Structure formats: structure tokens, C-alpha cells
Amino acid sequence: MPVARYFISFALLLAVIYAAFLFGGKGLTPKLGLDLQGGTTVTLRALTSKGNAPSAQDLNVARQIIQNRVNGLGVTSAEVTTEGDRNIVISIPGAGSEEAKQLGQTALLELRPVVQAVGKSAPGQSAANPKGTTATDKVVTVNQGAATPEEAATIATTLDCSATNLAPPPPAKQYMAACGADGTTYVLGPVIIKGTSIKDASSSFDTQGGQGWQVSLDFNNAGSAIWSKYTAENIGKNVAFVLDQKILSAPTINSAIPGTTSITGSFTKKSAGDLANSLKFGALPLNFTQSEAQTISATLGLASLEAGLIAGAIGLALVILYCLLYYRLLGIVTILSLALSAAVIYPILVLLGRGIGLTLSLSGIAGFIVAIGITADSFVVYFERIKDEVMDGRSTKSAVPRAWVRARRTILSADAVSFLAAAILYFLTVGEVKGFAFTLGLSTVLDLIVVFLFTHPLVSWLSRFRWFASPTFSGLGRNVRHSRTHEAESRAKKAAKAKRAASKNAVGKNDVEPPDEDPDDDSVTPTLSDGKSDTTVGASAKERAAARRAALSAKES
Secondary structure: OOHHHHHHHHHHHHHHHHHHHHHOOOOOOOEEOHHHHOEEEEEEEEEOOOOOOOOHHHHHHHHHHHHHHHHHHOOOOOEEEEEOOOEEEEEEEOOOHHHHHHHOOOOOEEEEEEEEEEOOOOOOOOOOOOOOOOOOOEEEOOOOEEOOHHHHHHHHHHOOOOEEEOOOOOOOOOEEEEEOOOOOEEEEOOOOEEHHHEEEEEEEEEOOOOOEEEEEEEEOHHHHHHHHHHHHHOOOOEEEEEEOOEEEEOOEOOOOOOOEEEEEEEEOHHHHHHHHHHHHOOOOOOEEEEOOOEEEOOHHHHHHHHHHHHHHHHHHHHHHHHHHHHHOHHHHHHHHHHHHHHHHHHHHHHHHHHHHOOEEOHHHHHHHHHHHHHHHHHHHHHHHHHHHHHHOOOOHHHHHHHHHHHHHHHHHHHHHHHHHHHHHHHHHOOOHHHHHHHHHHHHHHHHHHHHHHHHHHHHHHHOOOHHHHOHHHHOOHHHHHHHHHHHHHHHHHHHHHHHHHHHHHHHHHOOEOOOOOOOOOOOOOOEEOOOOEOHHHHHHHHHHHHHHHHHHHHHHO
16 A cells, blocks of 8 residues: 555544544534533432431442443433432532432332323423423422322322322332322322333434334233233323432323333423433432532642653653664654643544543543653554564565565554453443553554554655665664675675685586695595595605795705
8 A cells, every 4th residue: 555545544544533523513522521620519318208318229220320320311420429328429520510410319100091181281291291390499308109099189189299298119010199290289199110120211302203212112922921011901091200209290191002101291302312321220218308519629630640751851851862762763753652642632532522521531641641652652663674584684675575574463452352351341340440541452453543543654755765774864874784794794704605616616626626635735635526636646746745844844944
């Protein structure tokens, strides 16, 4: 693939990301976590019918259900903790008081038949025109259950629909009085189906019936059988969807309904999603009172952030200094690659904050700091492979593609291990560790994108220039000189070998090979080319050696 295509692909990717970032609205800064921007805290106090503290098991189950609701809503960096023997504390980043209150709802859903309407209007609305509920701050404790319809009607005449009733819900076999969203009170019969029969819940927009946002319920096998039978036998009657003792809607049954049904009302996209999320994870085993929302500051988090940023800046500066001193021009390539990684990460954080509510916390920043080392390691692996190829005597231009083939496998393996570790942490942990794992995994993926679409193509492009092979620019200096020396020695050895071969050929033509020993040594016996000794030639050599020795002796005397 030509280098230009890599650059074009990377440029198009940046263009798409920044187009969504700049023109998507909702601000150009990432959402900050509880430790960086502060937030809202709501304390839930558990109530029991006898007034004593709930069991530790019920409190822990309630905390886990609320934690599941937090995860389902995509509210990251939220904290759900138990306090004492009856309190659960929910902390939401930013101005999240409404979200915190929503998370603390019991979410006990019951489907009850409508016996009669008491008040200003009858419940004869169809499923197309139900009303939603409204939150109030007035609190009462009124038992809404009754053994007979008449008792329930008496309660309904005095029921205050503007107040939040914190009394325990009546038993499933009892009648009850309940309020609709418009202030109408109803007498309801025993429970048909409980929320525990819900297998799944989701929110959607009704485009065909014009009902707006609705919550779809999918019952389990037992619930589906009960619901299908009841609706078939009670066509034309009303059924109430009761959530935490308040009626969401009381539509008329128009036909038999199988295992899936919908709750319609004056829902918004958010309220429908919140209700579906609460129903999906089940009702809380306890009733709670809610304290007023309190604002918490981010002073401690900001101090920790400052220290973390200083540590990250020092680490980044050391990486840059090392790359510049050791790799020179390749060090500049490293700096450009890191800068582009940051340029990609920032808008993605903002987009994820808009889309799934991702918030940036101190642990997330720690994940990015760790990722700097992972990214720099990819560059080092690649550059060292180039050095290895150059040391083997290859030119820089031919060394770069060969080095990339070797480095690519190592980079992919290392990043795969990092991403796998991040994925395991993300799915097996909660809270701050989850934020660390997410940013680490995100940085690992972006590292691959930058290395494959920018770093490698840029080095390949630079290797086409002669000045890149210069030790002054490339940072390959000592290794380049060593490779040149290695090449010269190799050429000298080849020349010597060729000379010896030529000498042997010349000797072969004369059928006599020159002796390898000292010619003055009279023990040398020349051999013919067929390997047999030549005593005549050997004797002649002895005579010449004796003559030379005699001449030297005469000269000395």
C-alpha cells in the first residue's frame, strides 16, 4: 500500500472525528468525574414496618441493585456505598440530584385490575392516552391496602395524591387505593402479575401508534401465560400499571396480549429509559426515604489531579528527551505521533461523554499516563528493528520495510496483551478501576491506529531521502559506521578468497601446487596435481636449499 494512502486514511479518520466533535453540539469539553468536578450526594434511609434496622443482607442486595441501575444508565464514576446499618449513599458527578433520586426508587411494579374510579374522572382512557407520574417532595405514611373494595374506596376518598407515600406496599392479595397522574384515585384489585415476572425491559419510540416514548416489558414464561390468559378473559376492562404505589397508566384491554406488553404515558426519552432500567434490574427489597441532595466539592480531586498531571508531564518530558538524544530525527517522529494520539483521544472522550455518559476521573487519567509508556514502547520496538537491519549491512531504505515486518508482529502481540488485561479489568471490576481499564484499553487501540497509519508511513517516507541515512539525522550513527566497517571487512574477505581460488587454478595448470611450508624446510615434498609425491622435484629443492646454506656460511666466514 503506497505511503500516501496511509496518510489519506488517517486524515479522513481525523476529519470524521473532528466533524462530529465540532458540530455535534453539547459542549467541547469532556465530562469530569466526581473527584474532578464534584457532584451531588443523596442519602437513602431504609424503612421497615417495625421501625428497626433492616438486615445486612437486604441492605447489600439493595446496594447491588442500585449499582446495577447506575451501570445500566451509563452513569460512570458514580459511587454507591452503604453507611451504617440502614443508609445507602449515592454520589453522582455534576448536578445529578434527579438521577440520584431516580436510582433510589423502589421500582416495585404491579399489574392490578381497576375495580372503580373514585374522584373527578373515570379511568376510561385507552392505552393511547395514559399519563406519567410526577415527583413530589411531600411525604406521608398511609397504608393503601384493604381487605375489601369498600374499605379501599374509603381510603381512596381521603388519599392525598400530591404526597409521596413511604408506607410499605400492601400484600399482593389485598385490594388497594392508588392515585393516577391526573389526581384521580382508583380502587384496584389483587395483583395479576408482579414485576418479578419481568425478564427484560426497554424503552422505544412508538412511530406507528403515535404514543410517543413507551416502555416495553417482556415477561418470563409463567408471566406470559398469566398475562395472555387474563387479557383474553377481560377484554374491555381496565388494568393499572402500578409503580411504587402510584399508577403509571390504566389503559383498556382491547384484545388478548401475548408475553410482551408496553406501558405508555407522558414519558420523555430519559424518563422512559430510566423506568426501563429500574424495571430491568428488579425492585429494591426495602423502602427508602431520601434526603435532600447535597453538593460535594472537588477540592481534593483537583489537588490530586495537579499532582498527577505534574507526574505525567515529567514522565512525558523524560520520554521525549530520551527519544531526541538516542533517535534524533526518529525522536521527532515519536513526538509527532504522541501529539497526534492526544489529538485523537480528546475529541473521542468528548464524544463518548455525549453518547454514553463517559466521565473522566483521576483513575482514567492514570490510564492515559500508563498508555504513554505503551505507545512509546511501540516506537522503540520499530526503531530498534531498523537498527538491527542496518547493522546487518542493509541500506536505510531497504532496512525500513524489513524492520516493519518484524516489528509489526511484536507490536500487535504487546498491544493485544495490554488490551486483554484492560478488558478483564473492565468487566470484572467496578468504580474507579473500571475507569482506569476503559482509558487504558482505548489508548491501546489508538496506539495501533497511530503506529499503523502515521508512524510507519512517515518513517517509510523519510527513508527515501539520502540525508535520512546520515548518522547526524537518523540517530543510527554508530550502527551505520559499524555496518560500513562490517561491509568493508566482508568485501576484503571475499577478495582474499577469490585470490586464493585463482592461485589454485594457476597452480593446477602447471600440475604442481606450491608448498604451504617454509621453502627452506628440506622436509617439504612437493606433490603433483594428482596427489602423488614427486621425489625428483623434492630432491632438486633439497639441493637448492643446501646451496643457499653453503653460500651464507661462506659469506659469514
